[in-house]
Amino acid sequence: MTSRFHLIASMLLAAYAGICGATDATVTVHVEADHPGPKIDRNIFGQFAEHLGAGIYGGVWVGRDSPIPNVRGIRSDVVAALRALKVPNVRWPGGCFADEYHWRNGIGPEDKRRSTLNANWGGAVEPNSFGTHEFMDFIEQIGAEAYVSVNVGSGTPREAADWLEYMTAPTAIDSGKERVANGHPEPYRVRFLGIGNESWGCGGAMTPEYYVSQLRIFSRYVRNYNPSQAGEAAMRRIAVGPDGGSTDYTEAVMRAWREKVWSWDIEGLSLHSYTVGVWPPRHPSTDFGEGEYAFMLKQTLAMDGLISKHTAIMDRYDPDKKIALVVDEWGAWLAPLPGSNPHFLVQQNSLRDAILASLNLNIFARHADRVRMANIAQMVNVLQAMIMTDGPRMVLTPTYHAFRMYVPFQDSTLLPVHGDAGIYAFGDSSLPRTDMIAARDARGSVWLAITNLDPNRSVTLRAAITGMRPVEAIGEVLTAQRVDAVNTFQRADLVVPRPFRSGARDGLLALDIPAKSLVVIQVIE
Numbered sequence: 001m002t003s004r005f006h007l008i009a010s011m012l013l014a015a016y017a018g019i020c021g022a023t024d025a026t027v028t029v030h031v032e033a034d035h036p037g038p039k040i041d042r043n044i045f046g047q048f049a050e051h052l053g054a055g056i057y058g059g060v061w062v063g064r065d066s067p068i069p070n071v072r073g074i075r076s077d078v079v080a081a082l083r084a085l086k087v088p089n090v091r092w093p094g095g096c097f098a099d100e101y102h103w104r105n106g107i108g109p110e111d112k113r114r115s116t117l118n119a120n121w122g123g124a125v126e127p128n129s130f131g132t133h134e135f136m137d138f139i140e141q142i143g144a145e146a147y148v149s150v151n152v153g154s155g156t157p158r159e160a161a162d163w164l165e166y167m168t169a170p171t172a173i174d175s176g177k178e179r180v181a182n183g184h185p186e187p188y189r190v191r192f193l194g195i196g197n198e199s200w201g202c203g204g205a206m207t208p209e210y211y212v213s214q215l216r217i218f219s220r221y222v223r224n225y226n227p228s229q230a231g232e233a234a235m236r237r238i239a240v241g242p243d244g245g246s247t248d249y250t251e252a253v254m255r256a257w258r259e260k261v262w263s264w265d266i267e268g269l270s271l272h273s274y275t276v277g278v279w280p281p282r283h284p285s286t287d288f289g290e291g292e293y294a295f296m297l298k299q300t301l302a303m304d305g306l307i308s309k310h311t312a313i314m315d316r317y318d319p320d321k322k323i324a325l326v327v328d329e330w331g332a333w334l335a336p337l338p339g340s341n342p343h344f345l346v347q348q349n350s351l352r353d354a355i356l357a358s359l360n361l362n363i364f365a366r367h368a369d370r371v372r373m374a375n376i377a378q379m380v381n382v383l384q385a386m387i388m389t390d391g392p393r394m395v396l397t398p399t400y401h402a403f404r405m406y407v408p409f410q411d412s413t414l415l416p417v418h419g420d421a422g423i424y425a426f427g428d429s430s431l432p433r434t435d436m437i438a439a440r441d442a443r444g445s446v447w448l449a450i451t452n453l454d455p456n457r458s459v460t461l462r463a464a465i466t467g468m469r470p471v472e473a474i475g476e477v478l479t480a481q482r483v484d485a486v487n488t489f490q491r492a493d494l495v496v497p498r499p500f501r502s503g504a505r506d507g508l509l510a511l512d513i514p515a516k517s518l519v520v521i522q523v524i525e
């Protein structure tokens with residue numbers, strides 16, 4: 001039955017191509033709506049908020065007495081914007097910062113908190129005004145889950161265990177009582193626990209074997225006591241994993257997991273991989289041309305091979321795919337904006353970033369059976385941010401809009417897509433012209449996300465969808481005049497989604513996808 005549908009779809013496509021005359025800017029695809037794949041876990045749309053530059057202070061936290069509208073010190077404009085993204089989880093407090101963070105500095109009366117130095121990020125003064133309670137308040141305001149990274153590098157298992165106990169223990173014991181005294185009777189929910197950060201680098205430059213010995217101990221003793229987190233809701237522990245293509249951590253952690261004894265466990269392995277080009281980052285985030293555009297997109301597409309490489313190793317140790325690959329730092333890492341503090345990792349965010357984000361999200365979705373969580377770096381004011389702020393001003397970046405357009409894909413079911421993506425070539429770079437995923441949401445609607453990488457030519461995309469006779473497609477398109485177009489505080493509307501609507505002919509969707517654009521549509525029968 002299935003193959004007959006495929007045949008019919010192919011015949012329809014062939015007939016349509018005959019009528020219209022295929023050009024090289026025409027792409028034909030076939031969506032197998034009757035072959036549901038894995039779930040696209042909503043956690044792949046996760047965020048990362050580190051104490052770094054204005055990522056927290058200024059970007060999220062303005063303080064209770066600020067003239068900037070806030071709720072208990074957390075800025076309301078940022079909260080409202082993030083709510084629209086349905087952010088599934090926020091990773092905090094770092095990053096490299098996490099392995100030097102001592103949680104006790106960030107609890108208790110604000111005027112009594114110790115200030116410290118943020119040694120990783122420019123030696124900035126860390127007032128510790130934004131600590132555990134403020135983070136938990138923030139994620140509750142935006143409706144997200146907590147992904148807390150504990151300090152393995154300069155901390156101890158006891159410090160980390162005490163932190164989790166403080167956050168999750170019942171009020172019958174002293175740590176719970178202390179939390180109550182600081183204003184929160186209910187145990188907090190900690191859905192995800194990061195056991196260290198980049199332990200191969202800023203997190204202690206540990207050999208894989210040394211890290212594994214730490215992992216066993218932290219995994220055992222850093223417990224979650226929240227009674228509501230039993231069974232399916234249990235905290236998931238994420239081990240440090242590979243740095244890009246290096247496989248030593250992947251092998252060591254997965255081997256240890258396969259050979260583990262009953263007393264410890266993990267549920268995820270982290271992968272960090274940025275789209276950088278060269279290190280240290282020197283590709284500009286503004287005023288670049290097509291060469292830079294094509295180069296960075298080609299670089300970002302390497303994420304697919306990286307995930308396949310680590311997945312192949314994980315499959316050897318874990319054929320049942322119990323351990324998730326968690327890409328908890330990804331995104332474009334570009335040259336610091338001229339005039340900004342280079343330690344604060346401030347960069348602009350252009351249409352190119354939105355396209356780059358869509359390509360990564362599509363890659364994660366296509367690997368949904370293994371990649372069940374990801375966190376773009378970072379949420380506000382740092383690297384490939386969703387939001388940029390300047391005092392009371394806030395602007396939503398093109399990447400923000402891409403994330404907002406992908407909301408229907410959260411917890412949807414991936415559908416296979418076949419077809420010829422076409423080719424976009426620039427200089428030595430040859431890239432697919434189009435990239436696409438399809439999925440069915442919980443209400444049964446089919447959604448397509450289509451990216452046209454070609455900055456010069458629109459693409460006519462013809463889509464046959466097995467088991468459906470579409471009449472139209474309704475959604476949004478994100479594009480701009482130039483690939484380096486950005487939104488600024490003065491002109492916040494240069495790269496914003498616009499309505500998109502297209503018809504169908506003879507049961508096939510016929511979509512004109514503008515050059516350098518992302519289109520997300522719902523298929524209407």
Ligand code: AHR
Pocket residue numbers: 050094095096097197198329377378383
């Ligand atoms: O996101 C910035 C930094 O990049 C993080 O702190 C670190 O984990 C990574 O190297």
